[in-house]
Amino acid sequence: MIPPLCLDPPKGARVLDMCAAPGGKTFMLLEAVRHEGLVIANDLDRERLTRLVKAARNLVPHGMASALELRIGDGRKFHLQNPDTTPENTPPTEPSDPPPSWHIPSKHQGKPPPLRFPSTRTIHQPFTHILLDTPCTGTGTISLREPTTYKHWSSPTSLQYLQKLTRTQKSLLQTGLSLLAPSGTLVYSTCAISVEENEQVVSDVLEEFGEGKVEIVDVGAPERGKAFGSGVGSYGGRRFVEGMERCLRVFPDGEYEGFFVCKLRKVG
Numbered sequence: 001m002i003p004p005l006c007l008d009p010p011k012g013a014r015v016l017d018m019c020a021a022p023g024g025k026t027f028m029l030l031e032a033v034r035h036e037g038l039v040i041a042n043d044l045d046r047e048r049l050t051r052l053v054k055a056a057r058n059l060v061p062h063g064m065a066s067a068l069e070l071r072i073g074d075g076r077k078f079h080l081q082n083p084d085t086t087p088e089n090t091p092p093t094e095p096s097d098p099p100p101s102w103h104i105p106s107k108h109q110g111k112p113p114p115l116r117f118p119s120t121r122t123i124h125q126p127f128t129h130i131l132l133d134t135p136c137t138g139t140g141t142i143s144l145r146e147p148t149t150y151k152h153w154s155s156p157t158s159l160q161y162l163q164k165l166t167r168t169q170k171s172l173l174q175t176g177l178s179l180l181a182p183s184g185t186l187v188y189s190t191c192a193i194s195v196e197e198n199e200q201v202v203s204d205v206l207e208e209f210g211e212g213k214v215e216i217v218d219v220g221a222p223e224r225g226k227a228f229g230s231g232v233g234s235y236g237g238r239r240f241v242e243g244m245e246r247c248l249r250v251f252p253d254g255e256y257e258g259f260f261v262c263k264l265r266k267v268g
Ligand SMILES: C[S@@+](CC[C@H](N)C(=O)[O-])C[C@H]1O[C@@H](n2cnc3c(N)ncnc32)[C@H](O)[C@@H]1O
Pocket: 018, 019, 020, 021, 022, 023, 024, 025, 026, 042, 043, 044, 045, 048, 073, 074, 075, 076, 133, 134, 135, 136, 168
């Protein structure tokens, strides 16, 4: 659960959790922003989002749920519109959407109807904090003792899968950065250890944004032994943008699953 700790939104922050389900990290973000803030939890997958709602029902203290809004859909489709014309904290809802609601209809009323989640993609105010815990190959979770963790890997389909994922990761990161307020923070994380899904994605997107527009800041993870490393500055003959040593790569070592965390700040 390092990514939300690393994002560290203060009370009252306006947070987007772009790929939130089933929601372990969302609840930490909610805890951080308290009642005064807003956490929009988005995911593409209805079944996983429903799991988030079920967990929210048990885990989110009464009252704090008012800070949680749900969205279903592709995180790449969010867009910021007329940022200065809408009053504080009033993201408009499209008329066709049901009102934002995360509670599950009570079972006492018979079989609960399927949950309907708002799908609004238009945002009128930028976010101060964004968590992009992106879909990935999950190479950090492979365990030779658990064949289910690698049975989907085969060549060449895995290479195509990796290429498709990196395109999605880049596009999600571009969108995330476009929704971020000046001086806002975005944490990009994967449970993959491959450079292609981590440093390469970050470097490609920051290069497109242009020098000096977004900086990599120190993840600030405590030193925890040899499983903890930093990002790599070059790979396959390519030099990445400055600052990869400030990222965190944890190698799977029996105690930890592998993952990667990069903290970005929009300059300005
Ligand atoms: C690594 S999991 C997120 C785990 C989650 N942050 C947590 O802590 O429970 C990645 C999620 O991304 C979702 N996803 C995949 N493609 C997406 C997209 N284009 N937009 C939004 N969510 C997407 C998947 O459904 C999956 O739930």
